[in-house]
Amino acid sequence: xxxxxxxxxxxxxxxxxxxxxxxxxxxxxxxxxxxxxxxxxxxxxxxxxxxxxxxxxxxxxxxxxxxxxxxxxxxxxxxxxxxxxxxxxxxxxxxx
Numbered sequence: 001x002x003x004x005x006x007x008x009x010x011x012x013x014x015x016x017x018x019x020x021x022x023x024x025x026x027x028x029x030x031x032x033x034x035x036x037x038x039x040x041x042x043x044x045x046x047x048x049x050x051x052x053x054x055x056x057x058x059x060x061x062x063x064x065x066x067x068x069x070x071x072x073x074x075x076x077x078x079x080x081x082x083x084x085x086x087x088x089x090x091x092x093x094x095x096x
Contacts, residue, residue: 006042009034016055025065026054031072 009023023043026032032051034041043051054072057063063071 005045006035007045007048009041009043012043012051016051016059018055018058022058022065026068029065029069031065031069 009020012018013020013023023032023034023041027034031054032043032047034043036042054068057068057071
């Protein structure tokens with residue numbers, strides 16, 4: 001394991017001032033993944049921006065893990081729909 005590719009959960013919790021139980025709840029809802037090596041858990045570095053978004057929603061809007069699951073699902077659907085709209089606009093412009 002390359003240390004630059006993973007960040008310890010404890011470091012994430014200290015940096016963002018969240019409890020380890022919050023990270024556990026995020027993992028239970030499959031909002032984040034982590035690797036367990038011996039007794040330490042690590043979050044892949046590529047997920048850091050997603051973790052930041054989740055923590056910001058949690059801290060600023062006081063959304064719990066269950067609510068975060070719903071919000072992130074809806075945001076993903078919106079993003080998919082926006083991509084589909086862009087694709088359809090491109091196809092429509094051919095006929096104009």
